[in-house]
Amino acid sequence: MPKSLAGEQIGILGLARSGLAAARLALARGARVYASDAGDSDASRQAAETVRSLGGDAETGGHDLTKLGASDRIVLSPGIPPTAKVLKEEAIGGIPVVPEIELAYEQLDCPVIAITGTNGKTTVTALIEHLMRGDGIDAVAGGNIGTALSEVALREPQPAWAIVECSSFQLGGIRHFNPKIGVLTNLAPDHLDWYPDLEAYYADKARMYVNASADSLWILNAEDERAATLLGDAPGTRLYFRAETPPDSEDELGGWVSSGTLVIRTEPGRTERVIPAAGLQILGPHNIANALAAALAARLAGASLEGIAEGLRTFQAPPHRLQPVADVDGVLWVNDSKATNIASTRVAVRGMTRPTVLLLGGKHKGEPYTELLPDLAGHVRAVIAYGEAAPLIVADLEGKAPVERVDGPFEDVVRRARERAHEGDAVLLSPACSSFDMFRNYEARGERFAQLAREGRAG
Known part of the structure; x- marks a missing residue:
């Protein structure tokens, strides 16, 4: 049977889907809730309003440390890393911090x-x-x-x-x-x-x-x-x-x-x-x-x-995991946007059966791109480096793999991939980086890639 949370004060950090769901659950089980989000987007403001309508307290654009400090425990949304600044605040030191799960x-x-x-x-x-x-x-x-x-x-x-x-x-x-x-x-x-x-x-x-x-x-x-x-x-x-x-x-x-x-x-x-x-x-x-x-x-x-x-x-592949999204003029476009680390991109490249134009880039996560070199040989026609990580990718791969850098918006990146791909090739978005330099999440990145691929043009 569900456990009553009556009498418990719960702080919730983050008002994306998991944070909002945690607030709903805690309130439904009788807890008092204060939820906050450092962001101030339309979605977070709407989530805060939902929490308030259910009887909780919520705000966006920052955290009230006094209210968080009064919590019996703090529930962390999965998108907030353990290194987040708010978790180091003295006002909440000693309060148990647990994940939403x-x-x-x-x-x-x-x-x-x-x-x-x-x-x-x-x-x-x-x-x-x-x-x-x-x-x-x-x-x-x-x-x-x-x-x-x-x-x-x-x-x-x-x-x-x-x-x-x-x-x-x-x-x-x-x-x-x-x-x-x-x-x-x-x-x-x-x-x-x-x-x-x-x-x-x-x-x-x-x-x-x-x-x-x-x-x-x-x-x-x-x-x-x-x-x-x-x-x-x-x-x-x-x-x-x-x-x-x-x-x-x-x-x-x-x-x-x-x-x-x-x-x-x-x-x-x-x-x-x-x-x-x-x-x-x-x-x-x-x-x-x-x-x-x-x-x-x-x-x-x-x-x-x-x-x-x-x-x-x-069973078919979930979206954004080696997902074929278009076949245009004999070129297969494959969305692997969820590949946000080197190991995942290596797996994707190994699985390609066509000469491949690889889109590599985004927000750097600390790994050397040289680890991709054994898998690029024999599989990849060209590597197109983009986003914040582009200079690091070029520095790691230049002279060892066919890499070029494309600055500018994502549409330019896709346009250049289309130019480099030949009939019978594949264009693979498998970035080995997070999406947060250009997109709100990897899903948005993959959806934009698929849209541009299906349009048969960039922009």
Whole structure:
């Protein structure tokens, strides 16, 4: 049953979708709420008005530290990094700060499947939901995928399962969050513009295991050594997925590919063939790994083998993840705007089967672009560097890869890509950077790219 929050004063930082949902949830459970947002956009002002209409207190354009200082705890929207200035204010020192998923988890009356990792989280989250719902199981995806977990917690009746995409920022502050099933897709450098080093980033990912028990079920990437061992000696059952290697033993639980077919084993002595890998609509070896991870999670949560097979056959890539958006004059345009780090862009480039014009740029996140060089050779006809990161990209790649810099608006970037692409080529937006120099988020960047591609012109 939902837990009453009567008598509790809750501060909420951020009034985007998750912050607003957290405010709604806290107020519905009887708490007093003060919510604030440093921004002052139309959307944030409208969200503040909604909070006030529900009986809470809210403001935009800054934070009232006196009101925040009176909170019993502060709930953090996922878009606010742990390095945010307001979190260092003395007035709120000592007050517990928790992510929105922590507040929502307390109010859920259903088990949770949590998905984290550097890349593939959104695809795996969406795929698990697709497999389970297609099999008649009332499963709802939330968290970092777009629907706030607090929205799921407010749902009546509660779903049978909540499927939660978790960022490192969200996991770093959890206290009681404890998934029944946890998936770790992979680990690679990311968010080095916020974390002091790679180990700090990985440590936040490892928080998924902090409340593990003997009943926990952990699905791990056997082909990523750090991901396979991150949980250390945490209790629970381990299942390993492998896209390119066989299991280590006849007793290993997990998923792999055997004679071109996806195979899963979720309990000793029961090995099940799912579908041929060629039957997937999502492309690339990384998506075979994603499909195996999702199939394992869905099977553990009660989905039938037949339902999983049908779901894998019908699932299509989520928006902004290697999503074909146009074929104009023989040039395929592919939107991979969610690739906001080097590792994700490397995966995208490896999966391209056509000569490719790569759009690379945005707001720099601290990684060297030289790490792309092994994958650019043989795949990429041209790299077009743009945005704030363009000078760094050119400095790292010039003389080693065919790179050029385009200054000016995004329309000019797309125009130049169109000029460089030949019939039979692909234009790939896989930026390896965040979007915040030109766009409000990666979705807006991908949508603009798709629009320009379909128009057949730039501007």
